[in-house]
Amino acid sequence: MRIRRLLTATAVALVTAAGLLTATGGGAAEAAVPATIPLTITNNSGRGDAVWIYNLGTNLATGQQGWADAAGNFHAWPAGGNPPTPAPDASIAGPGNGGSITIRMPKFSGRVYFSYGQKLVFKLTTGGLVQPAVQNPSDPNRNILFASSEYTLNDSGLWINSTQVDMFAVPYAVGVRPASGATKTTGHLKPGGYNAFFNSLRNQGGGWGNLIHTAPNGTILRALSPLYGVETGAIPANIMDDYINRVWSKYSSQTLTVTPFTDQPGIKYFGRVSGNTMNFTNSSGQVVTSFQKPDSASVFGCFKLLDAPNDLVRGPISRTLCAGYNRSTLLTNPNQPDPNNSNFYKDAVTNQYSKKIHEQMADGKAYGFAFDDVGAHEALVHDGNPQQAYVTLDPFN
Template sequence: MRTGRKLLHRLAVVAAAASTAVALGGTAPASAVPPDHLPLHVTNNSGRGEQIHLYVLGVNLATGRLGYVDAGGTFTAWSGGTLPPSPAPDVAISGPAGGATTTLQIPRGLSGRVYMSFGEKLKFFLSPDGLVQPAPWASGDPNHGILFDWSEFTYNDDGLWLNSSQVDMFSVPHSVGVTGADGGSSTAGELVAGGRDGIFDALAGQPGDWGRLIHTRADGTRLRVLSPHKGIDTAVFGDTYLDGYIAQAWDTYRDTTLTVVPFQHEPDTRFHGRTDGAGVLRFTDGSGAEVASFQRPTTKDVFGCDGRLHAPNDHVVGPIARTLCAALHRSTLGFAHTQPTYDPAGFYTRDVTDHYSRVVHEHMVDGRAYGFAFDDVGGFESLVHNGSPVSARIDLTAF
């Protein structure tokens, strides 16, 4: 199970979306402070008959405390955790019936998740350091047999960032949207018609371990497909799958220079990488000073965008690491020598690639998804943002 500390780290990454988006050339925050509470409309167009349960969980950005939010927008910090973890209070909010909408209130100053489950309530637990959230990729997790998913958000003085997420798994098709004070609206994460079945079928038919990432319930319901990172964690996906490609990419830059231009709005900010005799990819800045170095990562490092590709929240090492990780997922590193690349027609074109992310993107209406942690490199993530939001929405679409 994922501990409260790990969840806090993940939500801190989400909370950093504001500064990251601006640094990478995204929309600058509006000057007006958004409302204290933002209405979030959850609409059920799933076509399924089960009762839907909603949860708003996250971290208070002012205090760092993990907690939950009720339907009216009141935040309450978790308390009373034990070892071993004890059951958390039932904080489920009754969700909408078919064709109906339930409106939640999201307090400003919160970064977190909106969970939605079908039929059964989710089981959460508390440890001394906070929440133990569902980890359905683990067979022993009490939520393993429940159909559920989540979206992630940050709502602060600079506005709302809201995204669907397939970083850990894909399960419930849903889109996210936001409407601004000027009446403008944006949507992301919408699947093409039949997209859910299309994703499952494509991965089931992909040679190798990809079909083993699918979880099917005893009643025949296909619950979810895991990301390859979670597949490695649960020993259903090979942990050397990318090793040959990674070695080829690293060796390419023994004789060729890799140029990383991490900020689209700063084309003159460039870092130049060459692989040395010890197999370390070293980057220099415009003055020739070394600013970052990366040992050759493992398959798990790449699929998790962590380990030897850990990206600190700075303006040099982190952006380079993010760029490398995205290029390896998209199988462009070693072939395109200036990164990142921005033409999706060149992504996932090799036999050895992240077929999970490829398939998810192929089944999105706008081609955007969060197939891995740094899918926002180049702006290919299923994210909406508005600096002056007046409402947000999550639409559960048909499946």
């Protein structure tokens, strides 16, 4: 799973190389966050399949990787092998259609997986857990319908998201109820949004429909992210090149201004292209970082030539560039990030996958690519004093 960072100048929430959401930062609510909180999973899917739940991640108190049982007790993974060995069965029987169950979430940086019809296959290497990688035709989970939500529960509260960074497969929403006030939710599709997304992607020219995976019986399993589409050859490796070339041409003679921190508008960086390099200077004219001309994979994955280290200069600039490329706002607004989502995805060359996901979200929020949190357009809820978390499995219509 791909690295994702949610970064501000004063606090960090990120997905580590293991692919899990973590967070740091203090606050007055710390003492109020208990060791575990309830997570209620409600099945409104309309499907008759059995549902299996997994709560996998890193114990924040010890740094150990493992899983949590329904009571919120932590179990460390045993040593793995090479070739990988089967992991212990960490599944929790989920609710049937129309039902709910409540489990406990420990202080974890983790993922809640939910699969339909059959259990997921997890294995352990000497380096830890092998996450599902359904872009690989030989992955044992390739023909299983599943998805996952990333979360962190720590002394500063709960962060939980509805993500499509790797794939769009299962309609679901997440929520958190604070000690006071209304429950915060995100991730619900519009009525008919599931079918509308797949129909729109299938009908999009340029090979975008090739991102759709179906089961042997022809039913839809998922749409892969465009990064995996490029990596597997499902969509052309040069699919974003025309837009990238136009950006490169524009900023050979104009300046791109990046203001990466909404809470620090005085911090600005200025980008100009020279040859194959875009150099960024600070307000003193000092070059602080440089980027080589990216390719489509770098844009879709927000990595490689758009690498975003967890720092306060290159990482924030790269995040902003990544968002501008995926949303195709770099040509229309030389001041980034563009705050107005009505300007997003207007170019003929854009991240059609992310565009179509956002179009079908009830609140317009989604994690269509790794740094969709730039400008707070991501499907994430947070509270510093969470009393209850929710995952709702929504209808496939």
